[in-house]
Amino acid sequence: MTGEDGAVRPAYERLDAWLREIPVDELERRHAAAEIAFRRLGITFAVYGEESADEKIIPFDVLPRIVTSDEFAGLEAGVIQRIEALNQFLADIYGPQEILKAGIIPDELVLANSQYQPAMTRIRPPGGIYSHISGIDMVRTAEGFFVLEDNLRTPSGVAYMLENREAMLRLFPKLLREHRVRPVDTYIDHLQDMMREVAPRGVRGDPLGVVLTPGSLNSAYYEHSFLADRLGVELVEGGDLFASGRCIYMRTTEGPERVDVIYRRIDDDYLDPLEFRPDSILGVAGLMDAYEAGNVTIVNAPGTGVADDKAIYSYVPDIVKFYSGKDASLQNVETWRCREPDSLKYVLENIGELVVKRVDASGGYGMLIGPAATQAEIEEFRSRVKADPDGYIAQPTLALSTCPTVIGKNIAERHVDLRAFAVSSPDAVRVVPGGLTRVALKDGSLVVNSSQGGGTKDSWVLSDA
């Protein structure tokens, strides 16, 4: 909330003044009301590996994170540039592979990547869009926003963004109005338009879309059903769909109905037992064949994971440059690739100061935060990195921005990040003016993942003037 000089940043002046006036009891009361509302509505997520607490709500902090219109304009342009380039990159590596021929990225990082799907070399998705729905994770430091991670597979969190805003509208309508906050529910319109635009050619009338979920026990099930509801489409499981004559149908009370666009929330590996994991019961046998025949569109396309891999991440500025001819306007966090001998040496020497991540892990798992780790944990990671340097990258521990947060009866500064959501149609990439702010609720902690005790905040993008 404050700048380097310790003064409250202009964007937060109004909130700061409001915070000085509202009694803490009142804030606490509204905080409790928000939590009850979330639980009653069943807005929950499940944490894998925690048998006892199978349904939790992500703690919601009632104090908003504020982004000025200028800050957002810069961020928006950067996100659009980045996602356009990543979509071009995907079309390229599953097509002519120019970027590999030009030697910009080592072949094996792409072609031997577990997320690379050879089946996609036979398929051109409608409009050339691979990542229709993207989530870009960023942090702000004194120098501006930096990208931490791209999410191009099945990014989650958008339901929380929308529900958080609903909660704020109920709790603090006046504060929102006074701040002239840009609405976020345009996201659903973008999603709906996109699903229509990427429908297979030859669909007569309105294309029929569905949301494909692994089922009600999945940790993000609430979001899946929320999206299906808002989009006005059916929420289906693999068993509801079947392939026939290279087309996909769903089983309804009125007989089979042809499906045109599948917004899937299951991983590539489980999509089609005939093409990927034969033991998968979550997917649809014959789906990839129907996709290849151009009779159904899969959103996001299979094989996008190769572009959001942590090992590829460090090449994204090069990818942007290669396809757009311009420098990336959104910076990456400085990254050492342990696969490169000089970097490995640096990482091993400075491991106590660094954040070390496995390239194929996500959700805050499989990472070391040097300054917060015990000596034993550091040694453990040191030997892991030595044994498998290709599997790790390292980044500096950043001076992340903080935001006022209700902690018990007090208000304290806590570290935050921001996930921006974008929808890519053949004609444009659209970024929602808002996003999901995640907050590390433990004092000093940098881990914001909900599975690791993080919470969320509403993110307010202010309109001009």
Add this chain to the structure above:
Amino acid sequence: MLSRAAAALFWLGRHVERADFTARLMDAAYRFEALPQHDPNSGWKSAVRSSGSGPLFDERGLTANHDTVSEFLALDAGNPSSIRSCIDKARFDARIVRASLTSEAFETLNQCWMEMQDWLRRGESVDMQTLIERIKLEVRNFEGAIWRTLMRGENFWFIRLGTVIERADNTARLLDVKYHTLLPEGEDVGGALDQAQWTAVLRSVSAVTAYRHAYRQTLKPWLIADLLILREDIPRSLAHCMDVASEYMQDLRARHGRVGPADRLARKLSDRLGHLDIDTIYKDGLHEFLQTFIAENNRLSREIGRQFSF
């Protein structure tokens, strides 16, 4: 509509109804227990048998009394008919189809489930009678939310079909457990204890007052049978349930334009009850009649699943 969603809605209706019925059985047993009698546990034995989980109870080697049956019917996760199991399953299904429910309907059911979780956490100190009152209230809230907020379409019809089929099954089983006390007209009427038994039966289906209004006389066993089998104006009677089931099937048919075996069966069951009188039922045997009805009602449930491919 997805066939899986139709199944979830149908079973949601059934499980909510069964939770309510189990709660009512317990309620009746508490009242019956308060009467002077030579076997203080007979009310609990009937309750467990009427719930349909008698075989499981016996298999566990349990003896029916206040504590064992209360625990078994209210909180036992291993008993598929327990209030807890029914609410768990209903909420599981509600989550599957939450987009097809109004937020009011989902919230009331979720509230009911959360309350159950609270009761379970409290463990030893569960006050069963309060719990039962709460469950009955929550179920009414849910049903109210459905009536007041849900669009009259497939979502509504499938939930309600589940409700009335489950309700008919419950009423028929309740009567069948008590059939030996429900003697036909002219036979020797029992003593005070029989009167109490009949009151318990009526109370389980909240029809004590309805009886008085319908017949304006003291409890007669054959009239109780008449009330709960043939009176179309009693919401828990077999005739009413089958009428309503047949009506919803007609609504679905109007939507889909197809007639299937479930349609024909629903109409047949409803028509047959409309043409029967209680003397004929007694002449052919009340027990046999109820057994046949339970089997046919089950068949209707299965045929509905088949017709809408779930």
